[in-house]
Amino acid sequence: MTPIRPKFANPPLIERAISLAFDPIEGFSIGDYGLFWSELLDEFPVSEAMEPVALDHEKFEGFQPTQVSLQLVSAALLPRAAYRNAEAGELVQLQPDRFSFNWIKTSDDHRYPHSEATLDRFFTLFERFAGFASRRGFGTSKIVQCELTNVNVVPVSDVGVSFADMATVFKLAPLDHDCANIRLEHQLVGSKHLMLDDDGHPIGRVHTLGQPALRVPSNEEAYRLDITARGAPIGDGLDGARRFFEAAVSSVNAVFLASTTKAGRRFWGESDG
Secondary structure, X not given: OOOXXXXXXXXXXXXXXXXXXXXXXXXXXXXXXHHHHHHHOOOOOEEEEXXXXXXXXXXXXOEOOOOOOOOOHHHHOOXXXXXXXXXXXXXXXXXXXXXXXEEEOOOOOOOOOOHXXXXXXXXXXXXXXXXXXXXXXXXXXXXXXXXXEEEEEEEXXXXXXXXXXXXXXXXXXXXXXXXXXXXXXXXXXEEEEEEEOOOOOEEEEEEEEEEEEEEOOOOEEEEEEEEEEEEOOOOOHHHHHHXXXXXXXXXXXXXXXXXXXXXXXXXXXXXXX
């Protein structure tokens, strides 16, 4: 797959989430959340508990690259731990069968560090967790799924005065109308694309969801476009995960470019990457 790496001076990206799902770690307990947090405390001073995230496994007719093990009941009952550094805009999430890292834009001056930097950060943190798991005697769990999500938010005020003006930057069906007695309240735009290898075999999917939203914390009207690439690693271990994420970045970028107008990309300061 030819890499697709556009660059933007001021992209609408406000969050990137990267995660690996793996076979549940046998023996992982509630205390391990605290033990691992102690190793991250200097960088992630805030910890909280959340509901666990279920595995959303991509399957393809005729191609099944991996098999997912059944979760142990004890693991399924454990929460998801979140370790947060709000100032840096970083979030680590952990549960017995998943590890995630989120980069989150914290202000207008907080620049997105681009794909390579966020992936390097993710793998650095995951390898720290893998080292922790090894020291605890848990062994190595098989990676079964990789996921990468870009969250893009564009305030209505950037492009006009109403959601109908979003069509200047996103390729949307017409949102305006000629009837004074109706007004668009909500619209969802979704799509699914297959990710294909060079032989035409499916290796994952890209899911896209666009919808009106409110920009936090100003409650300003905005449009949100989430693009998620999900699939099994392309090969074994972390090397297979790296190969999938390399393809996922290009696939997500391709869908973003296909979903936006030339005027929108000029507005965000596009340059070839």
